[in-house]
Amino acid sequence: MNIQFERVDVSLKKQVIDHMRDAIIDGSFAPGQKLVERELCELFDVSRSLMREALQKLEAEALITIVPHRGPAVAEITLEEARAIYAVRQALEALAGAGCAQHATESDIAALEASLERIAACQGNDDQKALVKAKNDFYRVLLKACGNPIVQEMLTGLNNRITSLRRFSMGQPGRLAHTVKELEAVIDAIRSRDAARASKLCADHVSKAATIALRVMADQQS
Structure with missing residues (x-):
């Protein structure tokens, strides 16, 4: 059996997630702030696919929201x-x-x-x-x-x-x-x-x- 799977650098993804999480929690990324994928990729020097995985994880933690056709933004707590x-x-x-x-x-x-x-x-x-x-x-x-x-x-x-x-x-x-x-x-x-x-x-x-x-x-x- 030959199983094909994408090899990703898990430790790098975790670092990106951890740093973005910290930036949201400490207010460096402000509530409601729009997050531009291209700018985030340049900031962290990672691929767009890895960044999207990181954003999905943070969305699951309710720290960001991803709106179709508008992209991700830092979640606001009402x-x-x-x-x-x-x-x-x-x-x-x-x-x-x-x-x-x-x-x-x-x-x-x-x-x-x-x-x-x-x-x-x-x-x-x-x-x-x-x-x-x-x-x-x-x-x-x-x-x-x-x-x-x-x-x-x-x-x-x-x-x-x-x-x-x-x-x-x-x-x-x-x-x-x-x-x-x-x-x-x-x-x-x-x-x-x-x-x-x-x-x-x-x-x-x-x-x-x-x-x-x-x-x-x-x-x-x-």
Whole structure:
């Protein structure tokens, strides 16, 4: 049997996808911005076929939209979509917090503390990429340790859109200091094996972030 298939450089495609994803999440590619394939190919020095595969992957992650006859553009999250995302995130993170209090190992708790230290270290500087990475690391540990693979799968799938929304809340003066205190309390509840308190603290943390982000989004759209 002779099977014909296209050989592609997977690592190169992944690099393109990762860099484009980062550029969308950190706002380098602005919401609503039209993405011209030819310009992207020149920017990343890749073929059009590879770029189209990368765009399809980012469309599947809801980070871009591809409109027939108009081409790709960076996805815009509406106020109603943001409300829905935060509602789902709040419910799932409450479950994750409770599960983590029940299932986390001492190693998991130590990893949460180390991630929180990196989050706290971002206070007083403008390194948003370091902050995003530290927060993603924190939640990666929380989800892995929660003992619920469905919660982990669903929140991981939402993560890119959640990270995009964090720009609205984390950029507000003083918010990071409050975030550190809120996550410290979450870790304390997990360490104490208090599932109910961990659940409530996770839900409260998301609620506070949502209130700020939705207010900023509403002000920008008014």
